[in-house]
Amino acid sequence: MGSLLKGVPGVRWGDLRGAQAPARDIPALLSRIAYGGEEVARLAVDDLGDCVCALGFVVGEATAPTVPFLLELAEAPQVPCTPELLELLEKIYRTRTWHSSAAAAGGPRRKNFQEQPGWEVxxxxxxxxxxxxxxxxxxxxxxxxxxxxxxxxxxxDEDPGLPEV
Known part of the structure; x- marks a missing residue:
């Protein structure tokens, strides 16, 4: 992976679930952001968004392990899409879909909401x-x-916190 993203191989991406797309695709997308040209990097940010924050408001199991790499890329001067990375991080931070859905369904112990609120946290x-x-x-x-x-x-700073489930 080069000087950036040295920790990517240490994550068991194949064992994690993405929000909508397979988490196993995340290392290649991160690499495209780091080392692709401007157009390749911007497309990879869009695809990565589908993996870690689908529709801009649904996170997956693989989201939290991806965040440190998004921050690393955002700080890298050669990465051409830092604003887009920061916008993706903001979407990730703002998401509360699983918490809201679990609360509406009767709490996280419901069959469909056992792990997802923890992904948001x-x-x-x-x-x-x-x-x-x-x-x-x-x-x-x-x-x-x-x-x-x-x-x-x-x-x-303005976030009221996640709702109780």
Whole structure:
């Protein structure tokens, strides 16, 4: 994977479920973002979004393990799509679909909602763990990067937390 993404092979992607697409595709998508040209990277961010935050509001089991790599890529100067990565992180942070669905269905012990609320908690925690990195990007000299990072920080600061299930 090169100097970026050294930890990617350490994740058992084949054992994880994506939000909509297979999690086993995530390493290749991350690599395309890191080492592809601008158009390839932007397309890979879209495809990765389908894997880790389908429709912009449904996370999967593989979302939390992917977040540190999204943050790593967002900080890499050669990656051409940092604003898009930060926007994806904001979508991941804002998601509460599984919590809301589990609460409406009677709680997480219901057959269809045993693991999913935990995926949201883990994904949000992974984004929060990278706050210092996001704060650094908020000071970028590239206005589109700084704006996207500040938007993510606002989402974190204004968040009321996940609903009880």
């Amino acid at each position: 883990a994904a949000r925690a992974a984004v929060l763990a990278g706050r210092h990195r996001i704060e650094g990007l908020a000071g970028s000299v590239q206005p589109e990067v700084a704006e996207a990072a500040r938007g993510l920080l606002r989402a974190i």
